Amino acid sequence: MRGPVDVLLTLAARTTSHSSTLTPDQLSSSINSANLNATSAPFYPSPWMNGQGEWSAAYAKAKDFVSQLTLLEKVNLTTGVGWEGEQCVGQAGSIPRLGLRSMCMQDAPVGVRSTDYNSVFSSGQTVAATFDRGLFYARGHAMGAEHKAKGVTVQLGPVAGPLGRAPEGGRNWEGFSPDPYLTGVAIAETIKGTQDAGVIACAKHYIGNEQEHFRQVPEAIGYGYDIDEALSSNIDDVTMHELYLWPFADAVRAGLGSIMCSYNQVNNSYACQNSKLLNNLLKDELGFQGFVMSDWQAQHTGAASAVAGLDMSMPGDTLFNSGISYWGANLTLAVLNGTVPEYRLDDMALRIMSAYFKVGLTLDEPPINFDSWTLDTYGPLHASVGSNVQQVNWHVDVRGDHGALIRNIGARATVLLKNVNNTLPLSRPKFVAVIGEDAGPNLQGPNGCADRGCDDGTLGMAWGSGSANFPYLVTPDSALQAQALADGTRYESILDNYATPQIKALVSQTDATTIVFVNADSGEGFVNVDGNEGDRQNLTLWHSGDELVKNVSKLCSNTIVVIHSTGPTILTGWHDSPNITAILWAGVPGQESGNSITDILYGKVNPAARTPFTWGPTRESYGTDILYTPNNGRDAPQDNFSEGVFIDYRNFDRQNITPIYEFGYGLSYTTFSYSNLTITNAHAGHYTPTTGMTEQASTFGNHSTNLNDYLFPKNLTRIEQYIYPYLSSTDGRAASHDPSYGQPASKFLPDNAISDSPQPKLAASGAPGGNPQLWDVMYTVTATITNTGARNGEEVPQLYISLGGPNDPKHILRGFERLSIDTGKTATFTADLLRRDLSNWDPVKQDWAITSYPKTVYVGSSSRNLPLARTLE
Structure with a gap:
């Protein structure tokens, strides 16, 4: 981590590009x-x-608002108040003069x-398995409603990085899928729901x-690694565009309001000051x-991060609780x-x-009604220094009826990977034996481990800043026992993976239907679990x-395996055992975990989920x-993405490796047939690259250049460690903590970095999401799907x-489309192929x-099951 001396002087990016199409030889080179x-x-x-586009009305309101702001108020809007400065995990400064309370940023991938x-x-990865646009949106809207009701x-979500x-x-579980199309649909629908x-x-x-190791230098040093710079993800131009x-x-096309830049470097330039990523790809090309x-x-x-495209500094301080900011007073000085x-x-403010x-x-939002640093009703408003004790938590119940939605998503996201001789669904079995720690509770309670940083009991949520507090957690053991009691089924469970004699004695008994629960966990890098x-x-x-x-399947000829995990596990060695009659992947399902899996096992929900990743035979x-x-050495670790676009199923196909279960695979309790593939040409016309020039940059109002006008107000009580936009001294060098203060921008910023003149438009630009013609429909594809089985069900045809x-x-x-089809009935699968879908990046x-x-x-x-095929005209 750099010190305050670099506040104004560090250059944002290197000076040459690495962007070329990968050759087959390059693709087969060493990965790292x-x-x-x-x-x-x-x-x-x-x-x-x-x-x-759709931003015009909001832009007009913002323009009117920003035109009323002083320089100090604009800086306050862009700079966080510091770690533990107020109630949320991050807050930007307020503008009380105009009624704008502090903006609250809160973690949220699952709640x-x-x-x-x-x-x-x-989790995002779990809901991705539904392949259901409606559920993507509904989950986003419900999470958004809960955040809204908390103030x-x-x-801070959804997630497409890691892909x-x-x-x-x-942190793959926080995202959706290694397939960019599935992730793109899921993140767009989630954003729409959240913002609605x-x-x-x-x-x-x-x-x-794409990994936690070496993402931050202090974290890596804490684990004993001797590095001075964060990892660099080295990605070529084609792979960047076509994959990541x-x-x-x-997301941008869906109307996304904000993006969080990441810890890592990309091509040896930090993501939050990488002008190629922020200025070129995101703000210019994607609009x-x-x-x-x-x-x-x-x-x-x-200054370097400001001109490279960063708009808001979180949490505001250079190091947690340091009281020093790269922005705040330093941004005030940099503008002056x-x-x-x-x-x-x-x-930035606009x-x-x-x-x-x-x-x-609006400018009259209700107050924040919770506190990130304590669940007590009363506590310090400024937890960093323990000051201003007052009521900070109102314990507002924001859950509504979301439990039913979570239960439905968990069930409809459960992938049936194996089902021999219709073992499932269960129907009043005589005797059910449930085995495994993953079926039971954490003995310290569902929230017994900080940030869910352990793997005790059933895996309902993985660990890190993407976690939340459970209001309750329905375990598989409790839900399955309730079902057994209702059915008059004998039921026993052993919730210790190592109780070998007891497990052997139980599952060896006659008529046992044994369900084994197992898991694999992961999370954010600041927590080390085992x-x-x-x-x-x-x-x-x-x-x-x-x-x-x-061990269980050797003893029981009817063994069902349920996997809760944050991604694929290696099933080689047991998945094809004849005694293992069914395998299910239930992901990381949230608070209704037990109810969701029970609904699937007993056929209350007919499975139709598809695995959002590939299950390979080996690592x-x-x-x-x-x-x-x-x-x-001590320099930035180099993580070369030399496989290009060939990740997950793309790699298995390229290498002719047979997966255990391929991407998009999933069984049902009924069967379906596919027929009548048709392709209709929409005659979209030719593609025209965007041309022309932008308008000149505009500014709003003049400001004084007298440093006396920006000194800390005498009538304001300073909170220690809190980040303010005010200057501490009229001596700019002293106020900035920068011995080189006063050097002109031309001395340390790249050419054109502060230009406000009209700029040429990029060919691939033109609207949020890129050139609007990329979204033209080129072809419409349809196919007939028939339910040929004995049960009503859902099917997910994929194009x-x-x-x-x-x-x-x-x-x-x-x-893709998730279709509900009754037995003996047919439905039409329809998908549009956009120009973007058929294009490569040049x-x-x-x-x-x-x-x-x-x-x-x-x-x-x-x-890998694609019975219908046709060449495009």
């Missing part, structure tokens, strides 16, 4: 060979928003963090944040109209001395307030789960892994496209293009 020396091209100035009377939802302004490059990645509920969604972590940036484009906030302590510079142009500060007004927030520093150390089941399954079969050991080029995957997902033209290679459409029930 060190010292690629990737660099990130500078891109300046930072684009100013223009309120285009409102650090409070009570909130719900805990299924949250910005909900899930390596299956061991600790009246809070700003914050997509994170942008970008290349893809879902963020969906992002919202604001970029830093991850907590991911900001490393002051011309290091940061006034239009850049105005643009972006923040436009997002604020866009979701319906040697797993966020990322999983391996892909085996925890607590000797694989041995438990093997090596994935072709990617975590970088566990620094490989560049894949082969782009045909030598460096393209065999086929990639480009459409790194020379810096635009999307449809190649001349033949394109083939496939429709089927998984990535």
Whole structure:
């Protein structure tokens, strides 16, 4: 972490680019060979928003508001008040003169963090398995409603980074899927739901944040690693566009209000001061109209990060509780001395307030009614220093009827991987034996481990800042026992994986239907659970789960296995045992876990979920892994994404590796047939790259350059460690803690960094999400799906496209739909193929293009069961 001397002077980006199409030889090179020396091209100035499209009304309101602000008020709006400065995990300064209370940023991938009377939802990865757009939206809306009712302004989610490059990645469960199309649909629908509920969604972590190891230097040093800089994710231009940036484009098009830049470096430039990522790709090419906030302590510079595209500093201090900020007073000084142009500060404020007004927030929002630092009713308003003791928690119950939704998602997200001779669904079995710690409770309670940083009892939620407090947790043991009592079934459970004699005695008994619950956990890097520093150390089941399954299945000929996990595990060695009659993946299902799995096991819900990732036969079969050991001396570890776009099923197809269960696979209690593939040409016309120039940047009002006008007010009581926009001295050097204060921007900022002149428009730009023609419908694909079985059910037909080029995957997902079809009935699957879906990124033209290679459409029930195919005209 850099010190305050670098507040104004650190350069944001390197000076050359690394953006070229990968050749087959490059694709087969070593995944993590060190010292690629990737660099990130500078891109300046930072684009100013223009309120285009659906942003126009909010932009007009924001423009009116920002035009009334003083310089100090604008700075206050962009800078966090410091770690533990107020009630939320992050808060920006208020503008009481105009009625704007402090904006509250709160963690939220599965629920409102650090409070009570909130719900805990299924993880993003789990809901992705539903392949259900309606559930994506409903979950987003319900989470948004709970945050809104707690007084949250910005909900820190959903997640598309990590995408899930390596299956061991600790935070993959917070995201959706390693397939960019599925993640793109899921994040877009989640954002729409969240923002329709009246809070700003914050997509994170942008970008290349694919592992926990070495993401932050202080964290890595705490684990005993000797490095001076955070890991660099080295990603070429094509891979960036076709894989990692893809879902963020969906997010921007969905009207996303904010984005969180990540801790890691990308091509050896920190993500929160990487002008290529923020100015070029996000704000210019994708036309992002919202604001970029830093991850907590991911900001490393002051002026450099400002001109590189950062709009809000979180939590505001350079180091937690340091009382020193790269922005705050230093941003005030930077504008006064011309290091940061006034239009850049105005643009920051416009972006923040436009997002604020866009979701319906007003200047009369109710107060924040919870406190992140205590569940007590009374406590210090400023927890960092223990001052201003008052009521900080009102214990508002925001759950509504969301438990029913969570139960439904958990069931409809459960993937039936194996079901021999219709073992499932169960129907009043004579004797049920439930085995495994994962079926039972944490003996310290569902919230007994801080940030859920343990793996005790059933896995209803993984660990880290993406966690929340359970209001309750229905365990599989309690729900299955209740079902057994209602059925008159004999029921016994053993909730200790190592109670071998007792387990053997129970499951060996006649008529036993044995259900074994096992899990594999992971989480954020600041927590180490059993040697797993966020990322999983391996892909085996925890607590000797694989041995438990093997031992039980040797003794019981009707063994059902339920897996709760944050990603795939290696099933080789037992999945094909004839005594294992059924296997289910139930993900990380949230508070209704036991009820959800019971609904599936007993057929109250007919499974139709699809695995959102591939289950490989070995760890090596994935072709990617975590970088566990620094490989560049004390310099930034180099994580080279040399596999390009070939992750998950794309790699299995390319390497001709047979997975145990392929991406998109899932069984039902009924059967379906596919027929009548039709493709209709929409005659969308030719693609026209965007041309022309932007308008000149505008500023709002003049400000005094007299430093006396910005001194800390004499009538205001200073709170220790709190971040203010005021100066402590009229001596700029003393106020900034920067011995080089006063150097002109030209001495240390890249060319064009502070220009306000009109800029050329990028060919791939033009609207939120990119060139609007990328979203033109090129073809409409339909197919007939028939329920040929004896039960009503749901089916998820999937559309894949082969782009045909030598460096393209065999086929990639480009459409899906979850259909409800009664027995003997048919339904029509419909999917539109957009221009974007058929295009490749051209790194020379810096635009999307449809190649001349033949394109083939496939429709089927998984990535490897595609009975319908047709070549596009």
